[in-house]
Amino acid sequence: MKSTLSEREGNTVKLDVEVSSEELQEAFDDRMKQLAREVRIPGFRQGKVPMAMARQRLGDDAIMADTVEEHMARWFTAAVLELGLDPVDRPNVEVQDEAPELGKQFAFSATVTVMPEVVLGQYKGVEAPKESAEVEDKEVDVQTDRLRDQFAELRPVEKRAAKTGDYITADFSATLDGVPVDQMIAADFAYELGSARIFPEIETQTVGMDTGEERTFPVTLPEELDDEHMAGKTVDFTVKLKEIKEKVLPPYTDQWVSEISEFKTLLELRQDIRKRLTAGKEYSVDQRFRALAVRAVSDNATLDLPDVVVTEQAEEMVDDFKRSLESQGADFQAYLDGSGISVQQMLEDMKPQAAANVKTGLVLDAVAKAEGLEVTDAEVSDSVKEMAVAGRVEPKAFESRLRQSGRIQGVKWQLLREKAADLIVANAVATKPVEEPVEKPTEAAAPKATRKKAPAKASAAAGEAVAKKPAAKPARATTKKKTEPEVPAKEEA
16 A cells, blocks of 8 residues: 655645555455355355355445445555554545446545644753742641641630630521521531631621620621522521630640650651651642643744644543532532533633643654653553552553553553653753732722521521531542543643
8 A cells, every 4th residue: 555645734634545456355355255244145044155146146346335435444544654644533535536446456535634743942951940849947837736726625714705716606596677587596506716607797796705695786698698588688696605615725845746646756746747848849849840841842842733633622621520520429510500601611711721731742742752752561561550550450451451442552652741741851940930029918898608598497507507608619620530540642731
């Protein structure tokens, strides 16, 4: 078979393919054998029809037409591999001869969109900002204070009024025009003053109250309240303070440290915290530097991305987002309805990131090719084993499925791209991050929270009715729960 690239305009190419008479005859014979097993002729069992009789029954013209249709995809694939092309869409095939004949060569042309040619810019020695991984004392202080807070003791207070930071227990009730509001009745509701868990008006009024004191005051409910009959209304809210507890922190001593940890002294505890913080910070800093260095190389490269590639990548991103929501028990359609957007709008919103992902991947491929990077079979097997362990599947069986389905190539591509990224990072120049000017904060109205109606006369649930809990939207997750580890696609960055 002979393949020739006859035309190229941007990312659209036309290739001419000539299938030799010998290859056409071989394809015809293979198809004839298969049809002989499938054809039904009275007096013969299926699969036992003589080939000559089946050929006479079907006719050479019909068999040839079926042969071309059956083998066209294989011939096209062989042609693009021979020419080093990477199609991204279905080809438009044109047969040059009206009817292919045995004993003659068969020619056809195919027009198809292919991956763009990447023109690399500078990819060695690019500059990228890198932050310091040094851990400051105040960061260690935050962690030790957090640990200390976990072991704090709550002690009842009797001789003073409630103040911010106290833990109180109170009964709540509310009336609207003298009529009790069932969903805003709660008994023995406990919360921390100053934690912003409840309406600000309630916290403000509760501060300064004594144990046993009861106080009634107006509270205007937010317009965003789920109960449209109560939204924006002003109710008379009553708080009866039943108990005040203050948080008593343990002292920073070696004895306390030895009681709550495996360390004997406060110094050893702080050293361990610093070590852990440093390791985490170094990893984060390295990952950001890696991403910025690769982005710099991608920005230096030139290529013209086909719309079909960007659209396909955006569709994959939408599918990933949908699977992520569903793995968390959320409903994709409910998310769309709540967000007020359509799938098409989400697709359009994701296209810029999709284009960046595809470009980065193609640039990494080009760097790997320019540097002659390769991936060994041992490296592929090791990577597959790691994926299998993470996915809790049997490594050998998993690798076998990948090879049979052809998805093993995705693992190779990903490893090759990682090697290209490693090379970029190894040659990149770290620069000091530019400090952005700190703007003076301006006064702004506090955001209003959306609160959900609680069941009537349910004390614990009613307490949540006055709690400041914004309605959460599902966040885009990066983690996927699957029964089998995911194999990266070539188009993904």
